[in-house]
Amino acid sequence: MKPPPFDYVAPPSLDEAVAVLADEDQDSKVLAGGQSLIPLLSLRLAYPDVLVDLGRIDGLGSIEHADDTVVIGAMATQHEAETSHLLHELCPLVPEALANVAHPQIRSRGTVGGSVAHGDPAAELPAVVVALDATVRAVGPNGTRTIAARDLYSGMMTTTLREDEVLTSVEIPTVREGSGSACVEVARRAGDYAMAGAVAQVTVEKGTFADTRLVLFSVSDTPARIDAVERALTGAEAKPEVIARATAAAAEDLDLLADPRVSQDYARHLAEVVARRALTTALERSA
Amino acid sequence: MSTHTITLTVNGREHTEEVEARLTLADLLRERLDLTATHLGCEHGVCGACTVLLDGKPARSCLTLAVQAEGAKIRTLEGLADPEGELHPVQQGFWEKHGMQCGFCTPGIVMSVVELLERDPDPSDDEIAATLGGHLCRCTGYVKIREAVREAVRLRSGSHSPQEIRR
Known part of the structure; x- marks a missing residue:
């Protein structure tokens, strides 16, 4: 058996799940689908005392x-x-x-x-x-x-x-009228974690960006909302070249997470590419 | 370290087992129930060799604890065909088109394809690719596997004209 020993409970209600989690004498961890947690257990990167499985609680899957x-x-x-x-x-x-x-x-x-x-x-x-x-x-x-x-x-x-x-x-x-969104990422193989990825949503009113959202993932330690691009685009003319200028400028200033598999220069390049593509695709879809 | 008494149905047969919480479904199948068609490769969800059907959905049996499968219906490769009977159409497709070389990854792929074709009897090339994308095969380069899936589609649909075999 690869995972370390642990206790397991599958309470029928949220209250009972919370009661186990609130017990300070044991280190507990919530088990949902297990597709990240069980690998962490099998690789022995996680050593909880008890797993609290939410799988037997009704009404959490709608x-x-x-x-x-x-x-x-x-x-x-x-x-x-x-x-x-x-x-x-x-x-x-x-x-x-x-x-x-x-x-x-x-x-x-x-x-x-x-x-x-x-x-x-x-x-x-x-x-x-x-x-x-x-x-x-x-x-x-x-x-x-x-x-x-x-x-x-x-x-x-x-x-x-x-x-x-x-x-x-x-x-x-829910999405608003005149909005478009897109998710673009670059990964070594389909299904792998991205080397860099972006999600974007734009709302266009009368030819200008009324609202712009851009988040990069896999480039820093949390999902990174790129305020500089959002500010530069909101109110600006809704055109691909405007997007390209804003993403190029923002990529210069990105604070990137060190990653042994991706050089900083390449990560910066990828971040700019995925940001530009996500925003451009979102713009096309907003029409 | 808690132990649990679980009851689950595997290939139509009910089993009741005493399991440690940390026992994976894969280890339960292989070591307790002696159903060794389910292979273990990477044991952290990447390779797909251990894929079984859990309540009709594909699941990595290495990423499922046996206790989570309490009350579930599991299908493994052993349940597809009688040892003396006819092969399942997906197995027959792999047989006809030689959709394997060493065969290690095959049981997981076959189970994923069984689920795909039960959900969509005539899947697009993209759907087939997405399904096969969840399985590592280091021998075939996947070309013969795709042909095997197409053959399984044909066999299931009951059309046996060899002229239709394309791709």
Whole structure:
């Protein structure tokens, strides 16, 4: 057996799950789909005392339209979100980005909430929720609270979720009229973690960018919203050459994570390319 | 280190087993139930050799704990055909088109393709590529595997005209 020894509980309710997580005498870890956690266990990079499996709690896997958001339950699988008609219609960036997550055989078990809470800086979903100004809902011993996705990621695979909190849903704002979005990444092989990736959403009104979102992933320790590009583009003429100027300027100033597999020069080049392509494709789709 | 009594159905047969929490579904299948068609390659989800169907969906059995499979219906390669009976159309497709060389990756690929064709009996080339993309094969270069999948599509549809075999 490759994983280290641990206890396992599969409580039938969130309250019971939170109670286990709140027990300070043991180091507990939430198990959702397990597609990141179980490799970490098998590689013995994680040594929890107890796994708290959310798989037996009812009602955490729905995908529903509520007002101007789509609410994705934490335990909805990535496959379910990728094939959701609701998301294709109202939040098309989510299924588009999910198609880049690992492989179909992983997305069948990997969950939306698991990926968002794991916070891998090379993962697509954390970048999407930050770009779209999504909100996550978490339940802890003191009840429920909401966290803006922009405030969720505090460092490498580290979030502002407390250790006794369970992420229960992700609320994604629905796409507006005149908006387009895109996810573009460069990976060595299909399904691998990207060497650099970008998600973008633009809203065009009367030929100018009314709203611009750009998040780069796999280039720094958290999904990086590129404020310089967003500021430069918002209010500017909605043209590909305007995008190219803004992304070239911003790439100069990027603070890149050291990566032994990708040189800094190449990472900077890739970041510029994926940012430009994502924004340009988003612009084309906004028409 | 907790142990659990779990009951699951594997290839139509119910099994009740006492398992340590850390036992993976792959190890349960191979070492407890002696179903060794499910191969273990990388043991962290990358290679796809251990892919089985869990409640009808493809799953890496190395990335699933046996306890998570409590109550689940598992299908492995052993469940596709009777040892003395006819091969499953996907197995027959691999046989006809020689969709393997060393064969290590084959059981996982066959299970993924079984699921793909049950979901979509006539998948596009892109869908086939996406499914095969979740499996590492170091021998074939995938060309013969794609031909085998096409042959399986043809066999399942019941059209046996050899003229139709293209790609």
